[in-house]
Every structure is written in structure tokens, then in C-alpha cells.
Amino acid sequence: MIRPLYNELVPYYELLEGRDWVAEAERVSSVLRKHGCKSVIDLGCGTGRHVRELARLGFDATGIDISRHNISFARRKAADEGVKAHFVCGSYYDLSRSEQFDAAVCLNWSIPVKDDQIRRILRKANTLLRQRGILVFDYERTSEIVWEDVGKPIVETWVQKGKVIARVSVGRMRSDILVSDDVYLTFFTPPAAIPKDEASRYRAVEQEGSVKAYVDRSFVRFFSPTELRRLARVSGFERAAEFALPRKGYRRCYAVLVKKA
Numbered sequence: 001m002i003r004p005l006y007n008e009l010v011p012y013y014e015l016l017e018g019r020d021w022v023a024e025a026e027r028v029s030s031v032l033r034k035h036g037c038k039s040v041i042d043l044g045c046g047t048g049r050h051v052r053e054l055a056r057l058g059f060d061a062t063g064i065d066i067s068r069h070n071i072s073f074a075r076r077k078a079a080d081e082g083v084k085a086h087f088v089c090g091s092y093y094d095l096s097r098s099e100q101f102d103a104a105v106c107l108n109w110s111i112p113v114k115d116d117q118i119r120r121i122l123r124k125a126n127t128l129l130r131q132r133g134i135l136v137f138d139y140e141r142t143s144e145i146v147w148e149d150v151g152k153p154i155v156e157t158w159v160q161k162g163k164v165i166a167r168v169s170v171g172r173m174r175s176d177i178l179v180s181d182d183v184y185l186t187f188f189t190p191p192a193a194i195p196k197d198e199a200s201r202y203r204a205v206e207q208e209g210s211v212k213a214y215v216d217r218s219f220v221r222f223f224s225p226t227e228l229r230r231l232a233r234v235s236g237f238e239r240a241a242e243f244a245l246p247r248k249g250y251r252r253c254y255a256v257l258v259k260k261a
Contacts, residue, residue: 004214006046006067009184013047013070015160016167017108024245025053028105028136031241031256032059035134037102043092043125044110048074048085054105055085062086064095093124100130106137113177113221115231122235126259135237135257142176142222144250150178163188178220187211232257 045063055061237257
């Protein structure tokens with residue numbers, strides 16, 4: 001499945017995610033500084049917002065993503081903002097570098113959902129890090145599943161540059177994985193003065209562009225502390241710390257893992 005979020009909807013991605021990007025980058029940067037990190041790679045960087053923010057905060061920041069649309073957008077935004085950041089288009093599994101990073105981040109639920117896939121990305125991150133380098137990723141706690149929202153349509157809308165984006169999401173639990181089926185609609189805001197006759201209204205809509213619909217599906221893994229410790233241990237890490245940030249009435253959790261010496 002080719003996800004619209006990484007293709008047609010890339011210009012709206014940072015808006016749709018509803019994160020406090022600046023506050024999140026500042027919190028992550030405090031962790032990086034605590035561990036003496038200067039260089040950082042974002043595994044699955046998306047549109048590069050975390051990379052740009054970390055670069056702004058003084059880190060040597062690199063982002064890698066498999067979506068060429070994401071990377072093109074990230075490079076363009078970095079140039080527009082005057083931010084010195086590095087972006088690579090490709091799979092992080094194929095990344096081979098003699099230089100090792102002080103830190104890696106994998107944010108916005110970019111961590112895979114199956115145990116074998118999680119071990120694979122953790123082991124890959126391990127090879128990219130110097131000794132005692134750190135990995136920071138966000139996740140959801142099993143104990144904080146909002147069961148009353150499961151199976152219920154969630155409707156949200158946004159406006160950006162005169163265009164309305166609407167999303168209807170319905171989630172279901174599959175073991176410890178939340179599968180969310182999302183329908184996105186994009187259309188221009190209606191004119192200030194609505195024509196009185198029907199023919200004129202149709203012409204106005206045609207001039208503004210048609211409504212476009214996209215279907216997307218996302219997967220989010222929920223973890224218990226025991227599962228995180230186990231996956232970290234078998235992948236060459238030890239769990240150093242965790243923290244949480246608020247997001248729309250619940251907490252987004254972050255794990256900090258340290259590469260074993």
C-alpha cells in the first residue's frame with residue numbers, strides 16, 4: 001500500500017500530526033546534551049521537521065527516509081528556513097557509513113510493530129551508533145489504551161493556505177497493535193460570498209478545484225515496560241530512561257536506550 005501521507009499529503013503532514021514540534025525537539029535535545037551527543041540521525045525522518053529543529057538547536061543532524069516526496073519537501077524547507085541539515089533518500093537498513101553517530105532518533109511512531117522488525121531496526125541503529133551512543137523513540141503504553149475510542153469514528157479538520165483537510169479515522173486493536181483506517185478529504189474553503197443560484201455555485205466549485213479523497217492505514221504498537229526491556233536487551237541496548245509529553249488529552253511516551261559497551 002502506497003501511503004498518501006508520504007505522497008500526495010506531504011505538504012500537510014506536519015499540520016496533520018498535531019505535534020508541538022519545537023517543544024518536542026527541545027526535550028529530545030536536552031536528553032542528547034545530557035549524554036554528550038553532537039551528531040544525530042533521524043531514522044524515518046518524514047518531512048524532516050525534527051531534523052530541522054535539532055539542526056537549529058546546534059546539532060549535526062541527518063535525516064533518512066524512503067519517501068522521495070518526504071526528502072524533497074525536507075530539503076526544500078531546510079533551504080527556505082536557512083537550516084543546515086542533511087537528508088538522504090533511501091532505506092535506513094541499507095545505510096552503510098564509516099562515520100558513527102552520537103545519537104539516533106525514531107519518532108512519530110516510526111518504530112515497526114512486529115517483534116522481529118523491531119529487533120531489526122534496533123540492531124541497525126546499534127551499528128550506526130558509537131559506543132554508549134543513544135537511541136530515542138516514541139511509543140504508546142499498553143496501560144494507556146483509550147478503549148472508548150476504539151471502533152469509534154474520529155473526525156478532525158484543518159485549514160492551511162485556503163485548503164481544508166478533513167480526516168475520518170476508525171481504529172481497531174489487533175493484539176497490542178492499533179490499526180487505524182483513515183480517509184482524508186482535501187478541498188478549498190468556500191468563497192466568502194456564496195452565489196445564490198445553483199449553476200453559479202457549481203461553477204464556483206469547479207474554479208476552486210475538486211474535492212480529493214485519500215485512504216490511508218497506519219499501525220501503532222503498544223508496549224509494556226517489560227517488553228521494552230526485553231527488546232532492548234536482545235538488540236545490544238540497555239534502557240536508560242524514559243519521559244512523556246502531553247498530546248491531545250493523553251501522553252506520548254519516549255524511551256531512551258544506550259548502546260552497551
